[in-house]
Amino acid sequence: MIDAARDALRAFVAERDWAQFHSPENLAKSISIEAAELLELFQWNADADPQRLRDELADVLTYCILLADQIGADPQQLVLDKLEQTRAKYPAEKARGRSEKYDQL
Template sequence: MSTSSDLPKNFRSLDDIQEYLRTFAHERDWEKFHAPKNLAMALAVEASELMEIFQWLPEEGSRHLTIEQMSEVEAEMADVFLYLLRMADVLKIDLMAASERKTVLNEQRYPVEKAKGHATKYTNLD
């Protein structure tokens, strides 16, 4: 069996990353902790850590981050992404297929002629 350190670091696909995460968890006997409930909570915590970086910034400041802030944002975004991928793997959800279905639904819910220039929820578009 390969170890997580033997796997490629230049990931070429979501499958590569999920295989790495699966091996990483297995080697540490963490699968028992990776129930969907726990992964969803970990994902929310990491998203909160990402939000914390922006919490008190003015809108324009959030568009022009310092190098240190960008580094923090990058790390937290990676945490969110990795937990999402791990959760999808555990639940056997194909995120690419789910994303395709969701974009089709979004196109239907938010037609350009009704949604352009508005941040209104689809249920309130008229």
Template sequence: MDLAELTARLHAIRDRNDWRQFHSPKNLAMAASVEMAELVEIFQWLSEAQSRQLAPAQLAHAGQEVGDIVLYLLLLCSELGIDLEQAVRAKLADSERRFAP
């Protein structure tokens, strides 16, 4: 996944639609949270077993919501100057240290 290319494509959509005025870090974080809630809604009331065996339509819907979340996080990182790949690698390394056997 080329994050720079994805971010550039997102910026093109944003700029073409004059959405930059709405893309403050606060708004982007809230939008990502709303999309996460939409993902959670797919699993609401499912059993543990059902949540692991989504119907094809549910799985496709979950994928769309995951995509929305990632895209909002890319925009948020862009606005804040966060290198998403570096942030993820640093967090993973921290988890490996903290939770090593």
């Protein structure tokens, strides 16, 4: 799934010669900007338009995939590696049903 999205994004970027603008710094900025647009959907209430929510989430994911590709990382492996780290910080038997930070469990 991620490979197909990455390959489609690579083709899209190449067709437009946009790789020149996709430094890690610029992509990280774009993630933050798009994440703010995603958050804006919830600015005044908890109900966001479902299509706008999907569109903004797609923008965030797009830039995340592009950044991972730019730094030579596999997005799926990044998530799995981080999940393993988080699993160690938040053991289920201590963290279940709690929202405290790991150092306060």
